[in-house]
Amino acid sequence: MNPAFSVVFLTTLSGAAQGLLIALVGVEAAAYLGLLAAPPTAFYVTGSALSVALGGLGLIASFFHLGHPERAWRAVAMWRTSWLSRECLCLPAFLACAFFYGVAHWFGSPWSLALGALGVLASAALFVCSAMIYACLRFLQEWATPLTLANFVLLGCASGFTLVTALSAWFAPALTAGLAACACALTLAGCASRSASLVRNARLRPKSTVQSATGIKNAKVVQVSRGFTAGAFNLREFFHGKSAGTLRGVKWGFLGTAFVAPVVLMTLGAGVHSIGISVVLLAAACLVQYAGLVAERWFFFAEAKHPQNLYYARVG
Amino acid sequence: MTQMALVIDLNVCVGCHACVTSCKEWNTSGESGSLADLNPYDADPSGTFFNRVQSFEAGSYPNAETIHFPKSCLHCEDPPCVPVCPTGASYKRKEDGLVLVDFDKCIGCKYCAWACPYGARELDEERKEMTKCTLCVDRIHDENLSERDRQPACVLACPTSARLFGDIHDPESVVSKAIRERGGYQLMPEWDTKPANHYLPRKTTSASGCGEGSCSCKTDSAESMPQTVDAQLERGQLHLASIATRI
Numbered sequence: 001m002n003p004a005f006s007v008v009f010l011t012t013l014s015g016a017a018q019g020l021l022i023a024l025v026g027v028e029a030a031a032y033l034g035l036l037a038a039p040p041t042a043f044y045v046t047g048s049a050l051s052v053a054l055g056g057l058g059l060i061a062s063f064f065h066l067g068h069p070e071r072a073w074r075a076v077a078m079w080r081t082s083w084l085s086r087e088c089l090c091l092p093a094f095l096a097c098a099f100f101y102g103v104a105h106w107f108g109s110p111w112s113l114a115l116g117a118l119g120v121l122a123s124a125a126l127f128v129c130s131a132m133i134y135a136c137l138r139f140l141q142e143w144a145t146p147l148t149l150a151n152f153v154l155l156g157c158a159s160g161f162t163l164v165t166a167l168s169a170w171f172a173p174a175l176t177a178g179l180a181a182c183a184c185a186l187t188l189a190g191c192a193s194r195s196a197s198l199v200r201n202a203r204l205r206p207k208s209t210v211q212s213a214t215g216i217k218n219a220k221v222v223q224v225s226r227g228f229t230a231g232a233f234n235l236r237e238f239f240h241g242k243s244a245g246t247l248r249g250v251k252w253g254f255l256g257t258a259f260v261a262p263v264v265l266m267t268l269g270a271g272v273h274s275i276g277i278s279v280v281l282l283a284a285a286c287l288v289q290y291a292g293l294v295a296e297r298w299f300f301f302a303e304a305k306h307p308q309n310l311y312y313a314r315v316g
Numbered sequence: 317m318t319q320m321a322l323v324i325d326l327n328v329c330v331g332c333h334a335c336v337t338s339c340k341e342w343n344t345s346g347e348s349g350s351l352a353d354l355n356p357y358d359a360d361p362s363g364t365f366f367n368r369v370q371s372f373e374a375g376s377y378p379n380a381e382t383i384h385f386p387k388s389c390l391h392c393e394d395p396p397c398v399p400v401c402p403t404g405a406s407y408k409r410k411e412d413g414l415v416l417v418d419f420d421k422c423i424g425c426k427y428c429a430w431a432c433p434y435g436a437r438e439l440d441e442e443r444k445e446m447t448k449c450t451l452c453v454d455r456i457h458d459e460n461l462s463e464r465d466r467q468p469a470c471v472l473a474c475p476t477s478a479r480l481f482g483d484i485h486d487p488e489s490v491v492s493k494a495i496r497e498r499g500g501y502q503l504m505p506e507w508d509t510k511p512a513n514h515y516l517p518r519k520t521t522s523a524s525g526c527g528e529g530s531c532s533c534k535t536d537s538a539e540s541m542p543q544t545v546d547a548q549l550e551r552g553q554l555h556l557a558s559i560a561t562r563i
Contacts, residue, residue: 067422067423067424067439067443068422068423068444071422071423072423074421075425076402077403077404081399081400082401082402082427085402085403137430138396213503214372215501215502216517221373222372223372223373224371224373224382226368227369227371227387228368230361231354233364233438237429237439238435306433308432308434309435311368311434311435
């Protein structure tokens with residue numbers, strides 16, 4: 001597949017927004033149970049504002065994917081069958097929850113935790129919808145695995161918790177060490193599940209072959225002409241045109257920047273005593289991890305081999 | 317339930333692309349038009365087509381054969397492109413089994429194209445809507461056309477009649493008979509999409525070249541034919557080559 005940057009930004013931005021809201025509600029629930037000291041209101045308000053901003057940017061990015069953005073409202077119609085339609089319902093619902101969660105904290109409402117719980121549900125539903133858009137396409141074998149869902153959830157939560165760790169260094173330094181530990185654990189879990197899907201996908205054997213695509217019964221069938229020399233949608237949409245070396249570079253690059261570097265930066269950031277240095281290091285962890293996750297999502301699209309490519313193997 | 321479909325005979329397709337151009341001509345000027353052509357006479361041309369003729373080579377020299385392989389939307393009976401559409405623009409019509417796009421509802425998200433394993437859908441670059449083969453839905457039911465013409469443009473254009481058109485759910489139709497009698501098969505059966513379009517596999521025919529004595533070019537009819545033009549006319553059979561003179 002040719003990675004579409006609109007979708008790359010949509011899934012990474014909204015994943016971070018969802019993880020951020022889950023982390024905020026997690027902190028509030030732990031404080032409610034008396035497990036940790038309650039952070040100041042500004043922590044929640046800034047956090048949910050950031051979550052709404054990231055999710056909103058993701059929503060804006062998604063419009064760039066559409067040929068007719070002015071008709072986008074129609075996309076909620078087929079929620080009974082289409083995961084994309086369900087995502088179109090869940091994303092605004094999630095944004096509304098995150099917005100009202102921040103408002104509840106701003107006004108000191110006693111309903112904030114209940115709203116937060118609703119937000120976690122919306123966030124979880126959105127993770128499922130976003131991942132199933134890809135995992136439900138059975139002939140894109142790289143995507144059609146439960147690991148796709150695991151990766152979307154873990155990578156979104158990891159980036160959200162990293163953001164919350166950076167916020168806590170500014171607003172509630174007492175929480176930083178604990179949140180950094182959670183963020184590192186989620187990042188390492190995301191690394192494990194993404195590595196598992198990389199290993200799985202490297203060993204995949206495509207079910208479709210040029211023989212099954214054409215029905216020609218011969219051990220050796222090669223395309224001699226795709227039937228045209230010009231450009232076409234099928235060439236632009238399903239071929240990324242990058243070399244195997246570039247793909248390898250992106251793969252090792254995102255393994256380093258999305259997983260290794262943030263863990264190192266967070267360990268350092270949570271360990272230093274100066275709040276200023278800690279904030280800088282944790283903010284750097286967020287940015288590096290986000291860049292890594294953009295590369296990860298780009299690779300997720302690029303590594304998927306669409307069976308239609310069997311029909312477009314040779315110019316002639 | 318009716319399921320209209322094409323059955324394509326790989327024995328006789330000569331790869332002339334007449335179906336491709338005829339399809340483009342009809343569909344860019346018909347109800348589903350227009351189909352973009354960007355830079356048609358310039359560097360890097362690009363355009364929307366519903367139908368392609370591709371060529372494959374099977375086997376190794378000297379036992380290689382070239383197979384010309386027309387490919388368009390297969391109008392699957394269980395089309396994976398339909399349930400994924402978020403707006404309902406992509407649908408399968410009950411009355412004739414066609415998989416169609418309601419262009420006015422299409423938001424151009426391309427998800428249906430991702431969900432088609434055959435690469436049968438193309439997003440038109442100018443209209444920014446998903447387009448695909450309609451089996452010439454604006455021809456096949458048009459009662460203003462003669463009955464012979466109520467067929468897809470590609471079928472009418474094919475000079476070797478490699479394309480048959482009909483209802484595969486009617487056991488007496490020409491397409492059902494062809495599938496039954498000549499081993500018609502579907503593409504990528506592994507995905508269980510149940511394509512309506514079928515392909516008739518190549519049959520090995522026994523050698524019938526000039527050396528076999530069965531070839532018409534070596535019959536003795538020419539020898540037994542009267543030599544004079546008048547005698548030939550008498551018999552009602554002109555053999556013009558015999559009266560040609562070198563000048």
